[in-house]
Amino acid sequence: MASTGFWSREGENAAGDSNQSPSTPRAWCLAAQKFTGDLGSKLYALLNVGEGNKTASSATKKVLAASENCDCNKPCNCSKRNLDLSNLYSTDLLPASDGDLATITFLQEVVDLMLAYIVTSFDRSTKVHIRGRASVRAAGVRHSEEDEEIIGWQDGQGDGIFSPGGAISNMYAMLVARFKMFPEVKEKGMSSVPRLAAFTSEHSHFSIKKGAAALGIGTDSVICIKADESGKMMPLDLERRIVEAKQKGLVPFFVSATAGTTVYGAFDPLHAVADICKKHNIWMHVDGAWGGSLLMSRKHRWKLDGVERANSVTWNPHKMMSVPLQSSALLVREEGLMQNCNQLQACYLFQQDKHYDLSYDTGDKALQCGRHVDIFKLWLMWRAKGTFGFEAQIDKCLELSEYLYNKIKDREGYEMVFDGKPQHTNVCFWYLPPGIRYLEDKEERRRRLHKVAPAIKARMMENGTTMVSYQPQGDKVNFFRMVISNPAATFEDIDFLIEEIDRLGQDL
């Protein structure tokens, strides 16, 4: 690998001699000294060492301030390089502007901790604390008070489980709803049960149908309810179809309302759905895989008003909250139901004569045996960011999408797929190249417009500049669906996106 002399004594001296930006070289050296390879030169460029007139950011200043605490005057080889990071917050790290140094310093601390763990765990004089599988099995949800508060269930009610994803969480909901109404299904199967009917909007996620197929209910028993122009389930149609199903001898057992549909980002009217479910005694599920995280935002949580009346809620922290895949929870209002539904009490796993509080053995309420500890990443992020940190992150994404919407709604060559401000960060639009923009023949216009988004997307992939999803929906031809879930995006990125679509699509 090419070296710019970054690691050389000359480089070190150059840094040490630079007094124009007095702290930067030292801090830079603190972090960058730990790198091998030509990463050094990249960091060098990134951190602009030598550009003395660059002003250090707040985060950089904190790292620098920490390094100032050492009592050694040498810039790089000081004896106390243990930075005190207690003054650094997650908001100081990337994507914070100029958060590079803080991030690198922080990550190196993490690495040190992990390596220390490895060293310790290979030391046979240390204690065995937890066996991996035992800890994994105990990784069910034990709700914090905060979780309850967030959904709005009363008196600390509630139960739940982390599952491998939203589709499985929705399937669990359907499974528990069926068990609640017909507990004998567990032993006797569907032959002991009348023909069931489940209801969800035509814009809902396909996992509702997949779940019905898997559970032996059948996709024909999932009745799709009409959505209005903005993608919300229509309560009148829901009630009409429930009555109709009953007349046909089916037993309605499950309504899945969607909080944040996949394509439009629409929120079904939860109070109206809850009223109907209550009237007809049907389990109300809310698929909040995508939109559930808006509960963290005081500004946007009204979009989920009524969620507190649901029997179960799917919520995927791995979407809007940026928890690394996989982190999906199914929350169930009635405690103990999941346990009764799924437990088999295999005696080789769930011994009753264990040495500790058996309420930590939550494994038997899952379909799985050993499980990935998906709650841990969320817990850690929550500790680091706090509820307000998540809120700020979510509000930022919504602000960015509103910015995009406002920029394109009246812009020439752009056409919105549905009227009004999007409720979530999904901004759905067509781009009409000049050659299509003024076509009179509506059918010809549709036909050609359908090919525009795939063609632009292909060019995006070739150019590697940006990536935006597209799809048709119902009778609407292919349109772009820009979804923002990365709070590191900026207004400039949105401006760039609009210009880039113009650039790539001009000649189509």
Added chain:
Amino acid sequence: MASTGFWSREGENAAGDSNQSPSTPRAWCLAAQKFTGDLGSKLYALLNVGEGNKTASSATKKVLAASENCDCNKPCNCSKRNLDLSNLYSTDLLPASDGDLATITFLQEVVDLMLAYIVTSFDRSTKVHIRGRASVRAAGVRHSEEDEEIIGWQDGQGDGIFSPGGAISNMYAMLVARFKMFPEVKEKGMSSVPRLAAFTSEHSHFSIKKGAAALGIGTDSVICIKADESGKMMPLDLERRIVEAKQKGLVPFFVSATAGTTVYGAFDPLHAVADICKKHNIWMHVDGAWGGSLLMSRKHRWKLDGVERANSVTWNPHKMMSVPLQSSALLVREEGLMQNCNQLQACYLFQQDKHYDLSYDTGDKALQCGRHVDIFKLWLMWRAKGTFGFEAQIDKCLELSEYLYNKIKDREGYEMVFDGKPQHTNVCFWYLPPGIRYLEDKEERRRRLHKVAPAIKARMMENGTTMVSYQPQGDKVNFFRMVISNPAATFEDIDFLIEEIDRLGQDL
């Protein structure tokens, strides 16, 4: 944190001045220089710097040799710290004896790469290559020739999927088997299907019953077949129960043989099971979650003879092969069946006008939507260790368990739960404290013996010295089940375990 002056110039000079073990200080410095915190002092102690008469291991020598390549005479601040690690093998890393330095050096390289990635990905001039979710969706299994070879399916046949764990893989198998026999179940549900019957041994994993409950088949339809004294399914009983079920009007559709039962580690006789399945036209599944990895061992793969006749196989690389949770595959012999069984062709995900080879879009054969990329860890480990590396690791675990078995089978105070050498690494035994050892009253002996394993386990947890599972099985009271899946364990660890059980259980 306390510092031993490890980072001081004095420390550096001390290392540089030590010529007794000429290379060690330099190499030690290379790796340890990167650490902050008091990890330094631990490493210092661990690596025994200053004990000049210590002989460097082969792995350490390789790291040292790499560092010798620099053209700088200074021990620590050389300009070319880019170690050439191409000569290091995974077997040089921990748990290799004295693999500490190699491991640390290697891990630091990994960290450098990751940090370089972060730096690059925040550089807006770089290309967008893959969107996370797109890559995740494409993470189905596209088998390498090697996979096929391993199961033994002909002509490169086969299909599969990575799922969140063995229980879900087994559920997928049952789902696909049902669809194969009654494809209408997908739309019409179980009401369109006669009453089904599934068969598995009484020693099989509880996930077979959980799957039947979830899929609407019902646990009563899972018929448990007798196992012999060593835990293997009895083919005579299997056939008898299939005939009996048919006489009752049930439709047998699924037999799950177990390759490596959870408690005894027994392997069902696959050829005999396959003969019966063929005769009665029933789907043959092999739950090889635990034992499937023995296919990697030329010495032990005979235990799975007949697996090539199965219609589906569950295999969990996250167990015996030490791939980090989660990594579980369901392999299905008939191609396209999973796709037909599970696909819903949601148009917003599985567009047909995409810019690339659509055969990479394997997501629709899963129940899930977004998924964790579980195959990647396995692929990476396979690349690093090779088939022979995995084989060596597995053979080592079996060797350790055989060592344990040989040590305790005739030892006073120990009693084996079943006769003969265990087929897998499960060694099942009772420990009888002296006070119980000679009891004449059989019932009193049983009663007291039942409490011994939990009591010793509690002491193990308190002492933190070791952890061994225990459970009852059928009419057998609580016994220890020592399962070895960590190739870093040593014969000395086994000796220690036996002595520790003696020590902790003496007075019970």
